Amino acid sequence: MLVSAAGLLVLDLMLPGGVPSGSARLALGGRVLPPPGATMVLDAAEAPRLVHLARLPAGAQCGAAAELGFDAGEAIAFTMPEPLPAADFAFGFAPRERQRLLRFLVGTGASAMRAAPDPDLAALCLALAVPSRAATLLARPEAGLFFWHVPTAPKGAWRLISPAGIRALRPPVGDVLVTEGAPPPGAVLLPPAPLSALRFAAAGTPAPLRAALREALAGRGTAVSLPAALAARAAEHPRLRALLQQEALLRPARTTRIEDAAGPLGAALELALSDHGGGVFLCGWLRDPLGLVERMSLLAPGLDIAVPAERLHRVARPDLAATFARAPLGGAGDRPGFLAHLAGIDPVGMAQWRLALQLRGGGAVEVTAPPGLMPPAVARDLVLRAAHPSAVEPALLDACIAPAASLLHAAALREATGSVEELAYGTAPARPRVSLIIPLYRNLRFLRFQVAAFARDPQTHGTDLVYVLDSPEQRHEVDHLLRGMATMLGLPMRLLVMPRNGGYAAACNAGAAAARAPALLFLNSDVLPAGEGWLGAMLGRLGRERRLAAVGPRLLFDDGSIQHAGLLFRRGQDEVWLNDHYCKGYPRHHAEAARPRRVPAVTGAAMLARRAAFERAGGFCTDYIVGDFEDSDLCLRFRADGGEIAYEPAAELYHFERQSIALHDGHARTLAGAVNRRLHHRRWDGAIAALMARFTEA
Structure with missing residues (x-):
């Protein structure tokens, strides 16, 4: 017998009369011990041996009368013996019996008897282990x-x-x-x-x-x-x-693909990108004219993940047509390309993946993708360029491109956090009426002309002029330029330098956070005043109508035709809402564009907003990738808060449209606009429908 300090009894009894039937119950002094308990029988050479586990009550002593009873009414009476050390208890068991007893004590005893932390039981198990x-x-x-x-x-x-x-x-x-x-x-x-x-x-x-x-x-x-x-x-x-x-x-594995035009199978995994949220975005192609491939799976150390065919979005790949045009066994087909976003399969962020093609006749072939762990902004732009816009269908955008791009965009914004550097030029005005917030990204062609126009206009003197540089690699160039112009023109201003490129919304929000005035004018760097007095006209309109949250001006193309006389919404052929502008392309003095009025929204290229309304709305939404639809989203937030939006034609400026965003790799020639448009539609479909019904009726 072994009794631990915690009261665990390990009882070893010889059974010369054979093995009794049924479960066993141990009684001390005529009182049956409560569960838990456990029993096993060892078929020893001389006679069966029974090992029973139980918890002894406090005060139980050796020499006490005990009885082990069974379901069939049989009972074995004995006197509680003196406890033995673990080594002595284990000594009398043959090697095969030791193994069985050890597994019984570790598996059944430690768990059923809750004795895993019992050092005496552990000592017995160590003595039994060979x-x-x-x-x-x-x-x-x-x-x-x-x-x-x-x-x-x-x-x-x-x-x-x-x-x-x-x-x-x-x-x-x-x-x-x-x-x-x-x-x-x-x-x-x-x-x-x-x-x-x-x-x-x-x-x-x-x-x-x-x-x-x-x-x-x-x-x-x-x-x-x-x-x-x-x-x-x-x-x-x-x-x-x-x-x-x-x-x-x-030490990446060598990228591999199968592209022999004379062979029966071709495949490549061109992208296998971590979405920085536990998923993987796949882009590749498969040529299988004989139907050899039964299923596919994604491989990495410790992972073998099935890729169901229904998760693949098939797309055309015109670039493969020439390669396989004369393949003897058949070409690449209409849609050999595939895209997929597999969520929740990569908690670690694997650096490199392989794609296994399981063949119907048995066996498999593999292709290896290039390393797919990269900065989230780089990966986001690759996702947005993974398919040509002409090949994109709504299901591909909603179930594949948008989820992956959104996760990567959010990760890119997290990486873009950091201290915003502020540089000041000249003496700041004590109590400015308005803060002019102008994001800069790469394109500086209009900066000198814009600053000069502000310097010539008395209404922009005394304003809080804030430039926000969203391409920090240009810091020294922009600092040198603005410092010189502020000194030469006597126009105080500030430059905020973002820690990393975060997009239009993040830059505008940083400018608003640093602004010192109760009114905020968001202005693009490619917007130039058509003359003096434009700022006073916008401020006057905002001051006269207390319900207004924002005011927009008349914007002109460089040929003098109208680019913006207020923003409206219309459904495209796919029934998804588009942003459009009133009077776009009309002559500058078109009668409808000369009428001040309420409008559904105004463009962020030139938007004057009450600071209080802007803060209640939460600022510009940063979910939109790079820059598109943030302005209309903000206007709809203003309206949800009870504010109104107005168009003021007395304020005229030229807008040399999309001069900066066209330089951004994450927007130019990508699906960013399509992803943003569908996000905007999902959020505001009902609100826009009600709003446009109201303006149509008016």
């Missing part, structure tokens, strides 16, 4: 984890038995087991049956984990499952995640 092999340390540990090479075992529970107790371990990945910290001296591993216990061995001087991982990624070393084991734990350990990404980026 390690036949060693778990060897693969690498010097990092992040508190130890990586061990173990024999491949069937599925089941792995446990660590140490003098401190028994604890469950996560199963190994392949042939690699990970432990939290170094196992205590004398500890053993108990794998699932039929493997016997394992001891721990250092196996010489293990290499650092980085070197071991490098060898495993290169196909060398004894533990080819090390990358998979590392990936399985990397989500919880930032250092491991960084190490896995670093090694894969520094």
Whole structure:
């Protein structure tokens, strides 16, 4: 008998009369002990042996009368013997019996009896364990984890038995087991049956984990499952995640594709991008004229993820037509390209992926993508350029392009956070009526003319003039230019330098946060006054009508025709709302454009807003990618807050349209406009329909 300090009884009884039937109940002094309890029978050579586990009540002593009863009415009476040390208790069991008893004590006893932390039970288990092999340390540990090479075992529970107790371990990945910290001296591993216990061995001087991982990624070393084991734990350990990404980026696998026109199969995985939110965006193509491919799966260390055919959005690829035009077994087909966004499969951020094509006749072929872990703004722009606009359908935008691009855009904005640098030129006005907030991005062609026009107009003197540079790589050039002009023209101004490019909305919000006036005029850097007095006309209109949240001016193209006389909404052929401008293309003095009036919205190219209304609306929404629809979204927020929007024709300016946004890689020749338009529609469809019905009736 063994009794632990915690009162756990391990009772060993010989059964010369055979094995009784049914479950066993232990009674002390005529009183049956309450559950839990557990029993097993060992078929020893001389006679069966019964091992029973129970919790002794306080005060139970050796020499007490006891009885072990069974369901069939049989009972074994005995006197409670003196407890034995763990080593003596284990001595009388043959090797095969030791294995069975050990698994009973560890599996049933430790869990059913809640005795896993019992050091006396652990001591008995260690005495019963006879390690036949060693778990060897693969690498010097990092992040508190130890990586061990173990024999491949069937599925089941792995446990660590140490003098401190028994604890469950996560199963190994392949042939690699990970432990939290170094196992205590004398500890053993108990794998699932039929493997016997394992001891721990250092196996010489293990290499650092980085070197071991490098060898495993290169196909060398004894533990080819090390990358998979590392990936399985990397989500919880930032250092491991960084190490896995670093090694894969520094030593990427060679990009592979199948593009033999004479062959029966062609494929490429051109992009496999992390969306920085646990998903992966895929872009590639498949040529399968004979229908050899049965299914596809995405592979990375520790991951094998099925890619269902219904998740693939097929698109035309005119660039492949010439390559396979004369293929003897058939061309590439109408839509060989595919795009997909697979969410929730990549908590670590894998650096490189492979695509396995499982063939109907058995076997598989693989293609390897280039590394797909990159800055989110770069990845976002690649997603937005993954398909030609002419090939894009609503389902592709809504289920694939937009979700991936939105996650990457949000990650890019998070990376763009940081301190905004402020440079001041001249003495700032004490109590300005209005702050002019002008974002700058790359295009500086109109900057000198704009500042000169402000200097000539008495109404812009005394304003809080704020330029916001959203291309910080131009800091020194813009600083030099504005410093010189402020000195030469006597026009005080400030320059805010964004830490990184964050887009139009982020730049305008930064300018508004630094503004010092109760009215905010958002103005594009490619907008120039047509004459003096425009600012007074807009401020006067805003001051006269208390319900107004914003006012917009008349904007002209460079040929003098009207570009904007208020913004309206109309449905496109796809029934999705578009932004349009009243009187666009009409002569400058068209009668309708000369009439001041309320309008559904105004453009952000020149928008005067009450600061209080702007702050209640939450500023410009940064969800729109780079720059599109933020202005109409803000106007709709003004309206949702009870504000009105007005057009003031007495304020005239020229707008040399889209001079900056055309230089942005994330917008020019991409699907950003289409993604933004559908986002705007989803948010405001009902509100816009009611608004336009009101203006149509008026």
